[in-house]
Structures are given as structure tokens and as C-alpha cells.
Amino acid sequence: MNKLRPDLQIIADNISPKARVLDIGCGDGALMAALRDQKQVDARGLEIEPANVASAVSKGLSVVQGDADTDLSAYPDGSFDYAILSQTLQTTHRPNAILEELLRIGKQAFVSFPNFAHWRVRMSLLVGGRMPVTRLLPQTWYDTPNIHHVTIDDFRALVRDANLTQQGEWFLSGDKQTSRAMANLLAEHAVFLLRR
Known part of the structure; x- marks a missing residue:
């Protein structure tokens, strides 16, 4: 079995066995396969890229091609225990509306994203004066799918403004978990x- 990306491993570790899960922007289905195989989760996926859909389906996963910005309204209220949006929020047109949809569809929602306030991003802008290219943000500014540059503090404010409850938070520096202390700068x- 392939090792999961660190953010996906955190999500997998915190999902209840036999839960119903919708993974939005599921990529090739790595998280869904791990949840199915290790926790007997009923996992469904929505993915925009046809090659990723084909890869996930070839693993025996239930994935349909679709776009988070336009296709979430087709899912009934409360139809999943968890809705997952990993490394996708910053690519959506209306992140606040997507959060509403996630918590309409699922009883709980996992959201993961790269932190655009990390010190390396800040230093790249300060010293080089150009949009950074990093391990987690590997594309140049004109070739990136990221249209919203979200920070941890921005996301916390969105959660607060939307009157949502934050049940858990995890931060990664490199591939290892780091503390909440100064997460907006260090994670x-x-x-x-x-x-x-």
C-alpha cells in the first residue's frame, strides 16, 4: 500500500470506521482506497481531472467526474458523515460557499490547504519580490490552479464569520506535525x- 500524503494521513486517522465519506477533489483516490481498505469506509469521490477519475475507478473506487464549484448541489443534505476537501479550497471560486456545501452534505468536514503565510512564502516575496515556488506550491503564478491565497488566520476568520465549529486542527511543517504556536508563520x- 502506498503511503498517504501527510495531510491525508491525518484525515484518515481521524475518520470513524464504517463512515460514509465524500472526498471532493479526490485526485487518484489514494485516501478513499486507504479508508476503504483500513476502515471499511463507504467512500465516494468527486474529481475534475479525467485521468484521475480513470485511475480511481481502476482501483474499484466510486468516483465521478465533476467540479466542486458547480456540482455539490446535486448531493442531498446530510448524506455523508464526512465531506473532505484536501488541497482544493484555494482552487475554488467561492470558498465560503464551498464550506457551506460541505457542511450541508456532510455532518462534519475536513479541509486542508497550503498556508500562504508560511515564512518561506513571505521571505520569497520580501527578498525576491516574486510569487514563490515551493514544495507545496510548485507552479509558477501564471500556471497555478490556486486562485485564493488563503492563510491559517484567514481560514480561522472565515470559520468564525460563518458560525462554524472547529473540532480539530493540525499543522504540518515539511511532512511532520508542528504545534499551534505561531502556526500562521511556521506551518x-x-x-x-x-x-x-
């Missing part, structure tokens, strides 16, 4: 668990 990646 490269964040994972949040939300509910209404």
Missing part, C-alpha cells in the same frame, strides 16, 4: 475538522 500546511 506549511493546515488541516481543519469542522461542523455546524
Whole structure:
């Protein structure tokens, strides 16, 4: 079995066995396969890239091609225990509306994203004066799918403004978890668990 990306491993570790899960922007289905095989989760996926859909389906996963910005309204209210959006929020047109949809569809929602306030990103802008290219943000500014440059503090404010409850938060520096202390500056990646 392939090792999961660190943010996906955090999500997998915190999902209850036999839960119903919708993974939005599921990529090739790595998280779904791990949840199915290790926790007997009923996992469904929504993915925009046809090659990723084909890869996930070839693993025996239930994945359909679709776009988070337009296709979430087709899912009934409360139809999943968890809705997952990993490394996708910053690519959506209306992140606040996506959060509402996640928590309409799922009882709880996991959201993970790269932190655009990480010190390396800040230094790249300060010293080089150009948008950074990093391990978690590997594309140049004109070739990136990221249209919203979200920070941990921005996301916390969005959660607060939307009157959502934050049930858990995890931060990664490199591939290792780091503390909450100064997470907006020191964490490269964040994972949040939300509910209404």
C-alpha cells in the first residue's frame, strides 16, 4: 500500500470506521482506497481531472467526474458523515460557499490547504519580490490552479464569520506535525475538522 500524503494521513486517522465519506477533489483516490481498505469506509469521490477519475475507478473506487464549484448541489443534505476537501479550497471560486456545501452534505468536514503565510512564502516575496515556488506550491503564478491565497488566520476568520465549529486542527511543517504556536508563520500546511 502506498503511503498517504501527510495531510491525508491525518484525515484518515481521524475518520470513524464504517463512515460514509465524500472526498471532493479526490485526485487518484489514494485516501478513499486507504479508508476503504483500513476502515471499511463507504467512500465516494468527486474529481475534475479525467485521468484521475480513470485511475480511481481502476482501483474499484466510486468516483465521478465533476467540479466542486458547480456540482455539490446535486448531493442531498446530510448524506455523508464526512465531506473532505484536501488541497482544493484555494482552487475554488467561492470558498465560503464551498464550506457551506460541505457542511450541508456532510455532518462534519475536513479541509486542508497550503498556508500562504508560511515564512518561506513571505521571505520569497520580501527578498525576491516574486510569487514563490515551493514544495507545496510548485507552479509558477501564471500556471497555478490556486486562485485564493488563503492563510491559517484567514481560514480561522472565515470559520468564525460563518458560525462554524472547529473540532480539530493540525499543522504540518515539511511532512511532520508542528504545534499551534505561531502556526500562521511556521506551518506549511493546515488541516481543519469542522461542523455546524
